[in-house]
Amino acid sequence: MKRKNLKPQFQWQQWKSDAEDVAALEPTTAARILFDVLAINKFELALLELKGADCVWGPVHTSVGQEACAAATVAALQPGDKIAATYRAHHHFLSKAMQFRVDGAWDPRTQPLPEEVNEVAQRTMAEIMGLAPGYCGGRGGSMHLRYREAGFLGSNAIVAGGAPLAAGAAYAEKFLGTGNVVVCYVGDGALHQGALHEALNLAGLWQLPLILFIENNLYAVATSVKEASAVEDLSVRAAAYAMDGYIVDGGDPVAIYQLVSETVAAMRDGGRPCVIEAKCYRRFHHAGDVPGSAFRYRTKEEEAAQAKREVVTTLPRLLEKAGVVDGEQLAHIDDAAQQAVDSAVAFCTEKGEDGSYRVRPELWPGADTAAVGMRSSGDEWKNISFTTPEELAETEQMRYSDAIAAITGRWLGRDPKAIVFGEEVANLGGGAYGATKGLTERFPDRIINTPISEGGFSGLAFGTAQIGMRAIVEIMFADFALVAADQLFNQISKARHMYGDTTDVPLVVRSRVGTGLGYGAQHSMDPVGLYALFPGFRIVAPANAFDYIGLFNSAMVSEDPVAILEHNALYTAQFPVPVGNLDYFVPFGSARVVATGSDVTVLTYGQMVNRCLGLQEQLAAAGVSAEIVDLRTLDQLDMDYATIAESVAKTGACVIVEEAAKSQGVAGAVAERIQVSCFDDLDGPVIACTSLDISTPVSRSLELAALVSDEQIVSTVRDVASRSWDEA
Ligand SMILES: Cc1ncc(C[n+]2csc(CCOP(=O)(O)OP(=O)(O)O)c2C)c(N)n1
Ligand SMILES: [Mg+2]
Known part of the structure; x- marks a missing residue:
């Protein structure tokens, strides 16, 4: 030797x-x-x-x-x-x-x-x-x-x-x-x-x-x-x-x-x-x-x-x-x-x-200031006008993942301080799922492959944001947010309020929700409830490419951290987007009624919007007129309770449909608020229709059993619409 x-x-x-x-x-x-x-x-x-x-x-x-x-x-x-x-x-x-x-x-x-x-x-x-x-x-x-x-x-x-x-x-x-x-x-x-x-x-x-x-x-x-x-x-x-x-x-x-x-x-x-x-x-x-x-x-x-x-x-x-x-x-x-x-x-x-x-007693901060400075003033959107799909005449079909790459590229082209950090983002021809397709060639110094260190690069991105850069962080699977939990939640989410509103945190965290792939317990989490525990985060879950582009634009202007949750099933789906226009904005805090109805309000978001829309016919056949509302923004401070209240006033009944495991979603908190603020309009309790409260198993049959099913959605909505609360 x-x-x-x-x-x-x-x-x-x-x-x-x-x-x-x-x-x-x-x-x-x-x-x-x-x-x-x-x-x-x-x-x-x-x-x-x-x-x-x-x-x-x-x-x-x-x-x-x-x-x-x-x-x-x-x-x-x-x-x-x-x-x-x-x-x-x-x-x-x-x-x-x-x-x-x-x-x-x-x-x-x-x-x-x-x-x-x-x-x-x-x-x-x-x-x-x-x-x-x-x-x-x-x-x-x-x-x-x-x-x-x-x-x-x-x-x-x-x-x-x-x-x-x-x-x-x-x-x-x-x-x-x-x-x-x-x-x-x-x-x-x-x-x-x-x-x-x-x-x-x-x-x-x-x-x-x-x-x-x-x-x-x-x-x-x-x-x-x-x-x-x-x-x-x-x-x-x-x-x-x-x-x-x-x-x-x-x-x-x-x-x-x-x-x-x-x-x-x-x-x-x-x-x-x-x-x-x-x-x-x-x-x-x-x-x-x-x-x-x-x-x-x-x-x-x-x-x-x-x-x-x-x-x-x-x-x-x-x-x-x-x-x-x-x-x-x-x-x-x-x-x-x-x-x-x-x-x-x-x-x-x-x-x-x-x-x-x-x-000196006069120096104590007033009790009324305790919750001040949770969020930016909102002035960053002051001069921005927002768009609805109805306002855009000419559309073309675009893949969801292509929309992510297109709008990311648009921002990298427009803002020399915008930068992407993530694992493999500059490899594989556009990262693990195509979200940076074509960008490495155009912006080699701003599509940054990181080592496998979610905490390290999330925190590093936060640091760049403190010096005036605008970072986009890709967390390959949403479960990995838990590996970066201190940085995402103790640091990034708390920074503005904790430091007395002395700092902006312009940071976008994108994450794939990987259910339905057989990836099992540690790759299949919908983390919406996790992010929602920390009110510093604004959270969006765009259900289609149009909303993705508009919400991403709002996120890139935001002075607060924004979590964008992307359901895996959406990446390959095609959606209409305006021809040659990536520059329109969809506001935070604005839900959208995607189907009108009179018997029951169905609140949902992300990929579940498309699933619920696909069940409309079955519901109609069962004699149910469901009003489907895409919540779009999911944090409590931005939750569009006005639109929700308007719908509930009309229908008198409400189901919240989400794919997250019951204790990891937002339905509980949303239901509580609706029950308090819409009590007089409701004929009965708000019901949450969610996946089982387990971490998703790998086995195809068990994964199917764990995730909220079409049958479960239809029967829950039908029961609530017919005021059969016990069945729901
Ligand atoms: C993540 C974390 N774990 C534990 C603590 C509790 N804690 C506060 S200070 C401290 C000791 C730190 O020692 P050192 O880094 O040597 O700094 P020193 O106090 O000696 O200046 C501990 C364990 C903490 N604040 N954060
Ligand atoms: Mg020491």
Whole structure:
């Protein structure tokens, strides 16, 4: 056996500064880093005091001990660079926001504190305390901070959840040629999450301008790195993703600054992404002001040894020794930091008669604003006129899948920032089912094949959308949404509301509903109820090519995420579409009566519209006059209850027909609303006619038995029409 030792292709280095490096640091930069370190430290201690006075709702995850990881990194960034952070993010946020508001010309050694710094401290503290003047109106709080203008894309309460978004932001910066880079902060605990590895794989694959900055503070809550990982130097994993890895002392801001400066400069020039691992330590337990030793997962001795390394004490001494600041200047900087924090405390709180702090009551957001900002204002469709099929004279037949490819191509041609991500989308002559047919040749840089990582590329697409691109994500089978669930639902769907309506999420997620193919339990789900659980999503299920084109056009204008559910059986079907016109719009929130009737209202959507229309004759033969309504938009906020109510007022009876398994559909929620709002018009209960409440079996006979059948639809509609509720 021949054996050969292989050399890793990528470098893995440890950086440590010496006196020369300190002396070489530009004095204003050094002073600025020191100011940030002191301000962050004082800010956190003030926050803990306010927590003690019951002024902060929720956990306080402080960055005490880790201040330099933010201060020295941000000092090496440009205002246009972006940060995506973990939930322990006060330090990143304060540094980035202060950098944005106060440029590098401010010398904290001698000049007075700029009012902008006070404002940052005030609004950051207000956000963390859940108060209206905060950056997200108090809704996001500490774990969901966001300040778009400053390039702070969000702190994130899902460990590693922000990594795909960071990779996506980096993708967009590279694609748009801005020269900006993205820093993604995570803790050591995040290194064991799939989302992080999917993001790193994509960043390495596409050589994105991304720094993964690991603050390895040795613990994730009370679990040590040793207990969680076979390797303690987590940056070794960088090599697996074609990245360089670096280890640096989190208490060595000079090394951090130099390292970030050099790697960022290389990246702006097309260099590869990297992983920086800062070995650091948090003074306190995971949250609050008690030390970790109180919970016995670390010792008092370890904490005492680490306390000596805290940058808040070492950096002033280091800079004084190097002659960068003198004693008087140190006092000036320390004072300025204290002033900023005092101004924040005074802004957010007042002292009660007993001398204790309390929140200024006028700063609470009004209860009436709790549900504000779920959706965009709708202004994006303000100047758009909508079309009905009746208005279009000349039509031609078009395959449903061809309509998808045609309208996608239309948008890629019209909007240079539109882009498609998905598995195999650039292969097989148009993806797994022809939805990108002919587009790879026309738009080779925007039909992007992804590795099999639904969470990674959905989150990455979300990140591109945060930087102004308009991404279309194809999820090959709808069931795979569950693999991407954190990105689709915790991140994409919640982002607008969670960040206090400070962000648009222009993203289209297309997905195939694969029932009736013998693909079984994990490829046959109709996920409509899943998406509907998260009201950030607009959901459409076009029943024909005409609606597909019109609804897709509306989706591509939408500032909210839109899920388009495409039933497999539709792809090969032909439908009339207007000749030579792809530019008409079908509105969201507009159901369509596709057959009029007087005995019973049948609400349905997607492929089931065509099935129900096909059963009209049988129903008529049974003496039933059914009014069939294509719901078209399926999320509760957009559900067209006006059209539904009008129909129910006429018929007095209602059946909801859907192919989804009973507990995975929307019939339950729709029925509840109809029963409440149309109670006086109804002769009896609203009945749901759905597939069995099981995951679809493979066996042809069992799949048939599972899915809602024509006989079942006809008999249910007939029974409800004849007011035989027991039979229905
Ligand atoms: C997906 C997910 N799992 C678990 C948690 C609960 N949790 C919050 S923080 C945390 C520890 C994170 O540790 P680390 O990444 O090392 O960051 P650190 O707290 O040390 O800064 C855990 C388990 C979470 N927020 N998200
Ligand atoms: Mg940790």
